[in-house]
Amino acid sequence: MTVSIKDIAKAMNISYSTVSRALNNSPRVKLETRQQIQQMAMEMGYLPSAVARSLVMRRTNTIGIVVTKITDLFFAEVIQGIEETALNSGQNVILTNSDGKPDRELAAIQNLRERRVDGIILVAACADQESKRRLFTSASFETPIVIINNVHREYIGHSIETDNLDGGRQATRHLLELGHRRIAHITGPTSEWDGVDRQSGYEQALQEAGLVVDPALIVPGDNRPEGGWQAMQQLLALAQPPTAVFCYNDATALGATRAVYAAGLRIPQDLSIVGFDDIDLASFFQPPLTTVAQAKREMGALAVQMVLDLLNHKTVQDCVLPSRLVIRESTAPPA
Amino acid sequence: MTVSIKDIAKAMNISYSTVSRALNNSPRVKLETRQQIQQMAMEMGYLPSAVARSLVMRRTNTIGIVVTKITDLFFAEVIQGIEETALNSGQNVILTNSDGKPDRELAAIQNLRERRVDGIILVAACADQESKRRLFTSASFETPIVIINNVHREYIGHSIETDNLDGGRQATRHLLELGHRRIAHITGPTSEWDGVDRQSGYEQALQEAGLVVDPALIVPGDNRPEGGWQAMQQLLALAQPPTAVFCYNDATALGATRAVYAAGLRIPQDLSIVGFDDIDLASFFQPPLTTVAQAKREMGALAVQMVLDLLNHKTVQDCVLPSRLVIRESTAPPA
DNA sequence: TTGTAAGCGTTATCAA
DNA sequence: TTGATAACGCTTACAA
Secondary structure (H helix, E strand, O other), rough: OOOOOOHHHHHHOOOOHHHHHHHHHOOOOOHHHHOOOOHHHHHOOOOOOHHHHHHHHHHEEEEEEEEOOOOOOOHHHHHHHHHHHHHHHEEEEEEEEEOOOOHHHHHHHHHHHHHHOOEEEEEEOOHHHHHHHHHHHHHHHHEEEEEEOHHHHOOOEEEOOOOOOHHHHHHHHHHOOOOOOOOEEEEOOOOOOOHHHHHHHHHHHHHHHOOOOOOEEEOOOOOHHHHHHHHHHHOOOOOOOOEEEEOOOOOHHHHHHHHHHHHHOOOOOOOOOEEEEHHHHHHHHHHHHEEEEEOHHHHHHHHHHHHHHHHHHOOOOOOOEOOEEEEOOOOOOOO | OOOHHHHHHHHOOOOHHHHHHOOOOOOOHHHHHHHHHHHHHHHOOOOHHHHHHHHHHHHOOOOEEEEOOOOHHHHHHHHHHHHHHHHEEEEHEEEEEEOOHHHHHHHHHHHHHHOOEEEEEOOOOOOOHHHHHHHHHHHHHHHEEEEEEEOOOOOOEEEEOOOOOHHHHHHHHHHOOOOOOOEEEEEEEEEEHHHHHHHHHHHHHHHOOOOOOOOHHHEEEEOHHHHHHHHHHHHHHHOOOOEEEEOOOHHHHHHHHHHHOOOOOOOOOOOEEEEEEEHHHHHHOOOOEEEEOHHHHHHHHHHHHHHHHHOOOOOOOOEEEOOOOEEOOOOOOOO
C-alpha cells in the first residue's frame, strides 16, 4: 500500500531514477516534469522511506540520545539544548530513556548503533566502568559517542562536564560565609562521579575554613526528593543537628525542604539549604532555592557540536563548564 | 569499515545466506557452523544493520512518541508508562520533542513516518485542527497513531484521555465542601481541550452549588509556573480576592503558591490551592499539594496496547480514564 | 534531459 | 545443511 518512487514512475510512465531526481529537486530534470512529478507524488500520498535512503546513503542524519532518567528535570533541560542546536544543524534527534538501569542503557546504545545513527550523546551515563570500556573499544569507532556528566575517571574521550568540584566548593563557602559551622551534605548515589566531586568540593571548603569533616553530617540521598526527605530526617534526629545542608541536587533539596517543614522548622531561619542544578522550577520552590547552576543548554549545544566535529574527523577536547552559585532565599545566617 | 554479513561470509568462505541464518539462530544451519559463525561475528565486531533489516522486513519494531514538552513532568511520567509496556512487548521506543511548537510536531510525525515506525503515540498533540485532520486522512492509514490527551473534539479515532471535566468538578466540589465561596480558576492555554474541560467542570460545580461564575475569577495561565505566578498576582490584586484557587495543573499551582507566599499570605490558612496531574513532585511541594490525579502510567500502557492492537487490525475504542482527587495539605476551610 | 543498472545490508524463497 | 538469487526502496554513476 505504501507508495514508492517506482509506483510514481509507473503511474507516469517514466523511469524511477527520474522520479528520484525530481523528488530531490535535482536540476538534472526538466523543470516542468519535475513539478509534474512532485505534484503526482503529493497526490499519491508519497512518503519517502528514510530507511531505504539511509541504507544507500550510509547516513541517517540523526543523533541518538540516551538519557538516564527522563523525569529528572536537569536532564530534560539539557536535552532541550541538544535538540535546539541539532535541529539547527539539520540533524534529527531521537531519544531513549534508560531509566537509570545500566543494562537498559547498554541496550539503548546498541540499538542506536544498529539503527546507524550518526552519533550518540549519553546524558549522564550510568553503566559500570567495564561495560563502558567495552563500549569505547571494540566496535567503538563506528559511532561517535559523547558523554555529558558523570564521566568515569578512566575514560578519556569525548565528554562534557560541569565543574562539580568547584560547584560543591562554592555552595559550601557560601554557607560558611553566612556563618554556618555545622554544615551537612546529602549526597547523590555514590556510584556517580559528579556526586563524588560535589562532595569533595564540600569537604575542601570545610577544610579551607579550618573545620573538620564530620562523617555524621554526610548522609546518602538518591538524587530524588524521597532520598532528600529521608536523609534530612536522619540529620534532624541528630543530637546536634546541622544549621545548613548542601544537597546533591535540587530534587534532593526539595525533599529535604519538605522534611524540615514537616518537623516544624523554618527555612532559612532555622536551617539553610543549597541545591545543585538550578532547574527551572527551583526559583518557584518555597522558599526559592539557593543553588549551583549548571550551564544546561550550553552543555547540550556543546555535545552536539562535538558529535558533529567527530563526524567530520576534527579533533575535539574534553570540556569542563564552570558552575555558578545562584543565591535565592533558602539560605541565611544561622539563628 | 562496518562489517556486514558478507564480510563474515567472505572471511569464512561460506555463503552469506548461511551467515544470516546462523546469526538468527536458525536450526537450518548445523550447530557447529552456527557457533563458529557467531564466534566470528563477535570477533569481527559485527553489528547488524537495523536499517537494512527494516527495509526487507517492512517492520521496525519501534513505536515513536511525540511529546509536547519534555520538561513537563506529567508527560515524562506518561512516557515512562509507555516505555515500560512497549519494552515488555518487544517494541523499541524512540521519543521526539515538539517543544510545544505545532510545526515541529507535524515535522516530527512526518519524520517518524518516514522512518517507518510501526506506530506513533502523540503525548498531548498541539497542532491545530486542520493539520490534524490532514494527518488522519491522506497517508494516514499507513501508521497507526494514538493520541493521549488534548484530543480535538471532532477527532474520533484512537485516543486516551483523562476525564478532565469530572476532575475539574471534583477539585471544585472539594473546595466548596470546605466552605469556600470565592473560588478562582487559573486556566491552561485556551487552545487545549483538556483545559477547556477542566474549566467546564469548575463552572458546573459552582453552578451546582448555586453560585454564579464570576469571570473576574478566571485568569489565564500558560501551564507553567510562570503563568501561575502571574495569574495569582492578578487575583490577589482584586478588590475581593478569592479564598481558593483551582489551577490547570501542578506546575501552575507551584507558580501560584509562590505568588501567595511572596504576598505574605499562608497556604492553606489564607488561601487554598488545588492542582491537577499529581506529578511525583507534588507531594513534596510546600505545602504538599492537593491535586487531581491522572492515571499517568496507565495512560501510557493503554496507548501502547492500542497501537499494538491497531497493528494487528483489531478494533479499538477511545478511552476515558477516571480522575481522582488527592487531598493533601494545600486546602483547608476558609479563615 | 532521461533511462539503465549497480549497490546499500538484510531476509527469504528456491534449488541443490 | 547449504548456496544462489530475488527482493526491500532508494541514490547515483554511466549511457543514451
